[in-house]
Amino acid sequence: MKRHHSEISLSEVHQSVDTTRIQKSRWRRILAFFGPAYLVSVGYMDPGNWATDLAGGSQFGYSLLWVLLMSNIMALLLQSLSARLGIVRNRDLAQANRETYPKYINFALYILAEIAIAATDLAEILGMAIGLQLLTGMPLIYGVLITALDTFLLMALQRLGIRKLEAFIIGLIFIIAMSFLIQIIVAKPDAGEIVSGFVPHIENDTALYIAIGIIGATVMPHNLYLHSALVQTRKFKTDAAGIKKALKLNFIDSAVALNMAFLVNAAILILAATVFFKTGRSDVGEIKQAYELLPQHLGSGIAAKLFAVALIAAGQSSTVTGTLAGQIVMEGYLRLRINPIVRRLITRLIAIVPAALVILINGEEDVDRLLIFSQVVLSMQLGFAIIPLIHFVSDKKTMGQFAIKPWLKVASWLITVVLVYLNAWMVAEEISGYFQSPGNIFWKILIVIGLLLIIVLLYYTIVLPFKKTTPPKNITIHDEPQTLQIAPISRYRKIAITLDFGDQDEKVINHALAQGSPDCTYLLIHITESVAGTANYTESVDNETLTDSKYLNQYVQQLTAAGYKAEARLGFGKTAQSIANIVQSSGCDLLVIGAHGHKGIKDFIYGETINNLRHLVNIPVLVVQG
Structure with missing residues (x-):
């Protein structure tokens, strides 16, 4: 864990895709922009x-x-x-927030x-757990625990670079899209009725509630x-032309990717309809229930299997991007960088623990309620991301000629209000139902306090950028250096x-x-590293210990003969x-150690001595590459 002072977001892949290289064809330069929106x-x-x-x-x-x-x-x-x-x-949104809002607001936003x-x-x-259960029949709790393993998948993908990660996500999206395309073909919906669904109308209060849920989950x-x-x-x-081109191509990227997401969601709704x-089965609102009923109505078990495969792919693809978002939020708000695998495990455990507890205590029946609860929690956070974003892209002082136009600003604020x-x-509907139940006074008081704090925070999030008269602080520039002594x-x-009696010893000693x-x-x-040695037998007389001592003393004799104290x-x-x-x-004031240059799986096999050692000593460490 360390303080992150980089001026850039996702510094390990920042500008790693070069769209300016002359040797690329025009179409390849254009396609080089495509990818980020698919992860989104x-x-x-x-x-x-x-x-x-x-x-x-x-239902409708x-x-x-x-x-x-x-x-x-x-x-x-x-x-x-x-x-x-x-x-x-x-700047990413977290960095822009940190530059604009005071510490207490930023901490709450974080x-x-x-x-x-x-x-x-x-x-x-x-x-993912439900998908694994539907596909294999394993208990849901096992599926929840298996999802922790995708941490290592993410680490492997990140090592390959952002383009490989994007390709993996696009592959999963393709699996989802193809799964539903096949199911739609089997279901044979009426095209005319589908078109009529694009005429705006709400049948009743229940339809309104579901519509709000669809918007809130989007x-x-x-x-x-x-x-x-x-x-x-x-x-x-x-330059201005380059930025304008990047904005245009990224908009196209977003339009294509989000329309693909729209088609997937529309396919789910059309399939259910x-x-x-x-x-006449208007009571289907749960994922497992839909899976069980699909074969009965389509006359084929393949549709249900494809449904489960698409569910697993959707869960896996979303969890990869969720980890990247967590890294961005932590680095942007706190300027704190931790090992990505630790970051992933923390995020995953925070989510796994409540899921596992609910399943273990109440059984699998409450899983869908937990899924709905997660969407309610997301709904409460939405304004705190959208409102600062509109402030930032509307500010002509920082955006210059690329600040959004008045009509776009009005449309953005209108969408935000809606x-x-x-x-x-x-959220009010969900909470009111909870408050109508008897008991739980302590939790009800906490909910009221939490809602009041959220309202206050929402007010300051909206108002502070309008009141700000001083220029935003730039948190990505290092403190001005002091005069050197x-x-x-x-x-x-x-x-x-440190020596290992290999070819590198001579280089390290010199x-x-x-x-x-x-x-x-x-x-x-x-x-x-003999068995006796690793058991801390410091007086060990096994053959390896005796040989190591002999070799080490030979080095001492050679240095002494050359006039050095050893x-x-x-x-x-x-x-x-x-x-x-x-x-x-021993009171040493410098440590010189050789590096063998292995990485990846070899680090796991042979260990990472240097990385561990540098945290254990308080003197300079000179690493000599092999």
Whole structure:
């Protein structure tokens, strides 16, 4: 874990896709921009959307298709604003918030963003677990636990680069799309009735409630953080023409990707309308129920299997992008970077624990309620991502000529008011039902306090940027350096050298000799890795220990003959800890160690001595590459 002072978002892949290289053809340069929106689009087809689509289709047929279309238009506009922020200001949404709002507001926004990511992850875990159960018959709790393993899949994909990660996600989207295309072909819906579903109308209050649920599940808060960072993975010309071109191509990318997400959601609703609504099964609103009934109505078990496969793909693709959003939020708000695998495990555990507890305590029947709860939690976070975003892209001081036009600003605020109102209404409906039940006074008081704090925070989020008279602080620039006190450190007087009796020893020793003062003492260290040695038998007399001691003393004799002061120490036990103990107890002021250059799986097999060791010693460490 370390403080992150980089000026850029997702620094390990920032501008890693060069769209300016002359040797590329025009079409390849254009296609190089495409990709970020596909990672964003999976959030619009994640398992959390499936329940609302199934309920809408089974209860009201095709009549709510227009709601899906309207939600998609809203999402496209908001995602284009997010991309604009990243392209023009070279900031993700979390960084821009940190530059604009005071610390206490930023901390609250950070907590809410983390809650939103955990809620998203919860829906993805449940979706994948349900998909695995439907496909294999395994208990749901096992499926929940298996989802923890995708942490390692993400790590492998990130090592391959952003384009490989995008290709993987696009592959999963293709699987989802093909699965539903086949199911739609088997179901044979009436094209005329589908078209009629795009005429806006609401039949009753229940339809209104489901429509709100569809809208609320469409725009994910973490996607706005994600998109503003992902567009920065493209390197393009930063003059006015280059920025204008990047904005245009990223809009096309967003339009294609989000329309694909719309088609998937529409396919789920159309499938439910054709298979369930038209056969009188208007009670289907749960994923497992839909899976069980599909073979009965379509006359084929393949459709149900494809349904489960698509569910697993949707959960897996969404969980990968959720991790990236978590990294962006933590680095942007806290300027804190931790090991990505640790970050992934933390996010996953936050989501797995409640899912596992609900299943273990109440059984699998409450899983759909937990899925709905995750969407309610997401709904409460939405305004805190959209409102700052509109402020930022409207600001002519920071956006210049690329600030959004007045008509687009009006449309954005109108969409925000509608989304915040509808989500607030849905949350109020959920909470009112809870308050009508007896008991639970303590939790009811906490809910009231939480809602009041959210209202206050929403007020400050809206008002503060309007009141701000001072220019925004730039949190990505390092503090101004102090005047240097030039005083060279004296040459080292005792240098520890780690050796393994290999080809690299000569190079390591020679580098160490170049660092020492004339009266320097060189401490040669080797860690015995025999069974007896690793058991901490420091007086061990096994063959390996005796041989290691002999070789180490040979090195000492050669250095002494050349006029250097040299000592030898054998260590035992864990390599990094043993070296650190010898270095600290011997009073050394520099450690020289050789690096073998292995990485990836070899690090796992052979260990990461240097990475561990540098945290265990408080002296400089010189790493000599092999």
